[in-house]
Amino acid sequence: MGTAVKTARTSPASWDAFSDVDAFVDEVLAELAAMKADGTKPTRSGPKPALAGAALRKAIMAIWCLCFCGMQWRAIGQLCDIPFNTLFSVFARWTRLGLWRRLLDRLRRTWRLACGDAAEPTAVVIDSRSCRSAPSCFDRGFDGGKKINGVKVHLGVDKYGIPLAVDVSPANTHDTKGILPVLCELSGKGFRGSALGDLGYRGKRLAKAGQKLGITVEPVARGHDGKFLPAGICWVVERSFAWIANYRRLNSVFERTKEHLVAFIEIAFVSILSRRIKRLVTEEVCA
Template sequence: MGTAVHPASTTPAIWDAFSDVDAFVDEVLTELAAMAADGSRPTHSGPKLALTGAALRKAIMAIWCVCFCGMQWRAIGQLSGVPFGTLYTLFARWTRLGLWRRLLDRLRRTCRLACGDTAEPSAVVIDGRTCLSASSYFARGVDGGKKIRGIKIHLSVEKYGVPLAIDATPANVHDTKGIVPVLRQLAGRGFQGPAIGDLGYRGARLANAGEALGITIQPIARGRDGAFIPTEIAWVVERSFSWTSRYRRLNTIVERTEEHLVAFV
């Protein structure tokens, strides 16, 4: 008797990161050209010729692979054929010049305008996520509640989940203290309005700090009896953290500087 063979049913993934790589590379190249035009990207001056054309596209894709796949710089250098020192130098230089921040701000404005909203939000959602970190990270601590030794990423997002301000602290820093630099970033960009968070953001000290910056802290309950409750728009920050968790470089933190961690986020 023959054996019945049932082919496995395959369904397309709801999200495929590799399908967006070319679009990401195109946007980086567009922003680099804009930075060169407005003078925020100094012209290359050195003994080696700057990467251009296909080599530059390959370098940008390799930097993306470091974040998504969690690869080491030396490993991606071997696979891509671009020296790992060149890749790391490009990433560090573009981070210092603010390329990733410019890309993020343009993405947020384009997304909001396409959805029929104003370019800038009138309310934000704040939260923090504790991540394991390697001993090479510049500072880390122990989150007593989650029993994790590492760092904590503090994030503020608008209603579509696109980040507005990002900061990182050791995991033992309380949310009410770690979120203050994020509030300062928001105020520095002209945001004035409510910042919605969970009940961990209660307290007169944080409320006074927010009031001094023109930001109203609104702590609300997002759970009951251990179950998560999607209250108002407060749930969108949890989705944003789930987006970042898809990128292996952002699950176990190995960056040596806070600036590079924020750049990868």
């Protein structure tokens, strides 16, 4: 495992998520078609016909706007002329079927191959971030160190900052306990390697739990005298949290279920990757 991060070449452009929102919609439609082909997406039952054509594209774009703009379900329903309960039902159903997780995994592999790497990493970086949440949120706790009353997002990312596993817990959960579901998810996907984290992941109990899953937890010092110092590839997870901070729905959490919050985190990274893959520059091969 090296410390260098060599990303694929992309066409230059300013950071404007709205400029390539069609790329996000196209990737979601392609994944829905793949799920329908392999039987993962069962036929919808009900008196009303399923969304299709322009209405389906509008619904996907509305879900993206919910994540990026932090709008309410009722407000986006008024703007896109689709009943908000229809939008929410579509989002909840796709989340239950695992659409966002499946799409994110496919785009992550595509991006890694475009960067000249193997499809799956041999090491991940783990960390957490506390976010404020509303009293109506599915769960909350008080993080005494950050003085935040809310939830804590736990990520396990590769060297490009793309998550392989995501989990959420109350903000008062210690990192060594909150990261265990992430390690279990990584192990369930067949990952066997090193998990690099800060010194908050020290402890024999976490090390033994990681060994049982085939994962070596390696605490790495990332600072000195209260200052952050990048060490190896450990800094990439900090950049990942900075990326999702641009998506307003993830700054103050209002979700009633943990699964929906995780889904919006995955949607944010799908949006980022779909823009990158659309802007890939094909290398010209000289004869």
